[in-house]
Amino acid sequence: MTSSDRTRATPASRKEDGGTAEVPGVEDAQDLSVTRPYTHVPNAPDVPAVRRFLLTVVEGPGPGTVWDSVSDACSIGSHPSNDFTLDDPTVSRFHCEIRVGLRGARVKDLDSTNGVILDGVQVSEGYLRGGSLLRLGRAVVRFDYSPDNNRLPVSERTRFGSLVGVSVPMRMCFALLERAAARDVTVLLEGETGTGKSQAAQAIHQESARRDRPFLTVDCGAIPADLLESELFGHEKGSFTGAATRRIGAFEEAHGGTVFLDEIGEMPAELQPKLLRVLEAREIRRVGTNAYVPVDVRIIAATNRDLRAEVNAGRFRSDLFFRLAVLRVPLPPVRQRPEDLQLLVEQILLGLGAEPERTQALRSPGFISRLEQAAWPGNVRELRNYLERCLVFEDTLDLTDVAPQGSRAEVDPKVPYAEARRLALDDFERRYLRALLALHQGKVSQAAAGADMDRVYLYRLLRRHGIK
Numbered sequence: 001m002t003s004s005d006r007t008r009a010t011p012a013s014r015k016e017d018g019g020t021a022e023v024p025g026v027e028d029a030q031d032l033s034v035t036r037p038y039t040h041v042p043n044a045p046d047v048p049a050v051r052r053f054l055l056t057v058v059e060g061p062g063p064g065t066v067w068d069s070v071s072d073a074c075s076i077g078s079h080p081s082n083d084f085t086l087d088d089p090t091v092s093r094f095h096c097e098i099r100v101g102l103r104g105a106r107v108k109d110l111d112s113t114n115g116v117i118l119d120g121v122q123v124s125e126g127y128l129r130g131g132s133l134l135r136l137g138r139a140v141v142r143f144d145y146s147p148d149n150n151r152l153p154v155s156e157r158t159r160f161g162s163l164v165g166v167s168v169p170m171r172m173c174f175a176l177l178e179r180a181a182a183r184d185v186t187v188l189l190e191g192e193t194g195t196g197k198s199q200a201a202q203a204i205h206q207e208s209a210r211r212d213r214p215f216l217t218v219d220c221g222a223i224p225a226d227l228l229e230s231e232l233f234g235h236e237k238g239s240f241t242g243a244a245t246r247r248i249g250a251f252e253e254a255h256g257g258t259v260f261l262d263e264i265g266e267m268p269a270e271l272q273p274k275l276l277r278v279l280e281a282r283e284i285r286r287v288g289t290n291a292y293v294p295v296d297v298r299i300i301a302a303t304n305r306d307l308r309a310e311v312n313a314g315r316f317r318s319d320l321f322f323r324l325a326v327l328r329v330p331l332p333p334v335r336q337r338p339e340d341l342q343l344l345v346e347q348i349l350l351g352l353g354a355e356p357e358r359t360q361a362l363r364s365p366g367f368i369s370r371l372e373q374a375a376w377p378g379n380v381r382e383l384r385n386y387l388e389r390c391l392v393f394e395d396t397l398d399l400t401d402v403a404p405q406g407s408r409a410e411v412d413p414k415v416p417y418a419e420a421r422r423l424a425l426d427d428f429e430r431r432y433l434r435a436l437l438a439l440h441q442g443k444v445s446q447a448a449a450g451a452d453m454d455r456v457y458l459y460r461l462l463r464r465h466g467i468k
Helices: 168-182 197-206 225-233 272-281 307-312 318-324 339-354 365-372 379-391 418-439 444-450 455-464
Strands: 038-041 043-057 066-068 073-077 096-103 104-109 116-119 121-123 125-128 132-136 139-151 189-190 217-219 260-261 298-303 327-330
Touching: 043 073, 043 096, 104 116, 104 139, 116 125, 116 197, 121 125, 125 272, 125 444, 168 197, 168 307, 189 197, 197 217, 197 260, 197 298, 217 298, 217 379, 272 318, 339 365, 339 379, 418 455, 444 455
Parallel strands: 189 298, 189 327, 217 260, 260 298
Antiparallel strands: 038 043, 043 066, 043 139, 073 096, 096 104, 104 125, 116 121, 116 132, 132 139
16 A cells, blocks of 8 residues: 555544544543554454554645554655655655554654654654644644554564564564565665664575575675775776785675675765665676676665665765665564563573573573663663673673663653653653552552552553553
8 A cells, every 4th residue: 555545635533622533432532642552453362453543734735634554653754755745845855753652652853854843842752642733844744543453464473583572563573574585675674783683684585585595794884985895896906006806796796695784874975876786787896897797686784773864864865775675674672572581581591502500590580570671772782791791690680781761871861851751751650560560469450549540540551551
């Protein structure tokens, strides 16, 4: 379904007093200003879903136009490749993105020229409520929740290559990786440092039709710019000082296989047109020659940056981005999938080859619960490092070097005050609710009485934070 298929020129259903229309018989329909966490489709308990949302143009191009979400995310900008296109010169090509998750709907500014103003406050990131207004340049868009849900495409697998996970975000990632492996298309892996992008690239190659051919990795951020061209494309003898012999580059060496371009966002501007030619014409030119050589390779790229923001800033070519992002696969950070920590710990300890008697304390429910309270900014790589230290000292070390979510170590003064306060409050609510349920053995009525809280409101908080 294209973005135009999801856009219709009809106003959203609203009451005459400006509130959102109630839908009888739909859970929580009486309050469409809040979202539910991951839920399940009625009569299909194994199919996760999220709240559907609507975007309505209040001011700007096509006033009254409504966009109806079909997944958990929506990109907004002036370029036609966005989910919701606003054809206005004051709207950046990739202006912002809305994503619905466990904590609610969140808007993120993609380093746009005119910024994102949420309910009168300029934000880099912020949570939306039903009826929130987003000013994007001269355009104003209203965000509303729908009483309906969108099914999330998830894999039935809990492992893909060396990646493991049972959480909804990770199974959504596996579904995309399966598609990437089944099709010979260019893939862009996106995610924070340590989320497993290189493992994902290797897994795609191993499950693809090119599995018996070479898999080569080139780290665009670790090789000096003057050597990266030779590393990728090769060079002829005498083409520059020190070129004593002819060298075959990665694209030729991996003929028939896969080239993994790690940290593609670090690629120098002068090399980006040459990579674009590889993607478009499937041919390369070695340094020091005018002859082109055909190559047969599949390209998988990875970045810890948002290349849409890099395009807006003029640091990355838009045409190269479109060629790389034929299939975009976001890898979720550990903090968005705490339910995977048990599996991650088991896999890491198995890989370290530690004896079972030495790892018993590291597998205990109490220890795993402590790990779930940490933010893990270094993600799986940081978790592995921490577990290795625990094995060296033969003890469950304090998480002093791992910033707990909502702690003072996580405070970022560049984040607007209202947003930082919201993050801290959300973290407090989640930890308080888990401790409250543990104290009352999971009995919600007793927990509500003990907390001097209305039982219906407690249920709502539990659903919001995905706590069962």
